[in-house]
Amino acid sequence: MEVKEWKYEDFPEFDESVEGAVVLDTTGDEAGSRYTGQHVEYVNENGVPLHMEIITPFTRNNPEGVYPCVVFVQGSAWMKQDVPAQLPLLARLAERGYVVAIVEYRHSGIAPYPAQAIDARNAVRYIRLHAVEFHVDPERMILSGDSSGGHTAMFGGLRHNDDTDENQFPGVSAEVSGIINYYGSVSVLFDGANPSTLNYKLPDSPEGMEMGGANLRESRELCEELSVECHINKDTDLAPVLIFHGTKDRTVHTRQSVDLYRKMKAVGKKVQLYLVKGGDHGGAEFWTPEVLAIVDAFIKDCFKGI
Incomplete structure (x- = not known):
C-alpha cells in the first residue's frame, strides 16, 4: 500500500474474509x-484567575461540528470548587451533542454573593466571544449547575444587566x-433547608459565608436576598427552568426545589420539576439515559424559534 496522507474517503477499506472474526x-x-x-482562563477578577474545563462532542461524520453549549457551574457550597469533579458524568451530556463548559467562580472566602452569578455570566460571555474556537453556536446557550452551582445558575439567569x-x-x-x-441550594427561608449543616445560617456556615459572614438567623432580609424565590414575580424576565432533585437529599432539602417550582408556577413562569x-445530593442517577433524554428534550x- 502506498504511504501518503490519506483522506478518510479515499482510504481502501479492509474487506478480506477472516474466519472467526465478527464484523460490527x-x-x-x-x-x-x-x-x-x-x-482555560476565562477572566481575571482583581488578581484572581478563573478557569473552565471544556468537553466537546464529536462523531466520525462530523469531527469539527458546531454545537449548542451548556455552561455548567460546579457546586461547592460556594467554597473553593473541584471544577473537574464531574467531568466523566458531564461527558454523557456532551455526547448528546452539546459543548459543556464547567466554570469556576470566586468562592465565598474571597467574594460574597452575587459574585458567583456575575462570574457565571462572564463565562457565558467568554464562550460567546470564543464561539468559533470552541465550536459553539453562540445563539444556543444554556446555563446550568448543581447545589450551590444551581443557585448560581438561577441568579445568573435573573441578573440580566445588573x-x-x-x-x-x-x-x-x-x-x-x-x-x-440540579438540586440547587436556592433558599434559606425555612429551618432544615440544609439538614446536615449543624451551623445552619450562622456566620461560618456556607450560606452565612456566602452573605459575607452574616448571621442569617438574625436577618430575614438577608435570607430573602439569598433565596431565589424572593426574586421572582409575574414580571420577572426568566428563561425556562428545568429542576432535578432527589427525594432523600441530606444536604439540600428537596423542599427548596419544590417551593421554587411552586412559586414559579404560581406567577406563570415556565418550569419543570x-x-x-431515593436520590441523595447528586450521583449517577442524575445522569442516566432517562434523565439525559429529559434534559435533551428540554434544551x-x-x-425553538432560534
Missing part, C-alpha cells in the same frame, strides 16, 4: 466526547435560552 456495522454518527479545554460594573466583555450578551438546576426517587424546546 457502524454509521459514523456514533457520539463521543473530547476533553478539549483544560484549565452586573454592568463587573462585565468583563462589554457588548457581549450573557443571556441564555434556558436554565437547568423532576423528583429523583431543544428552549431553542
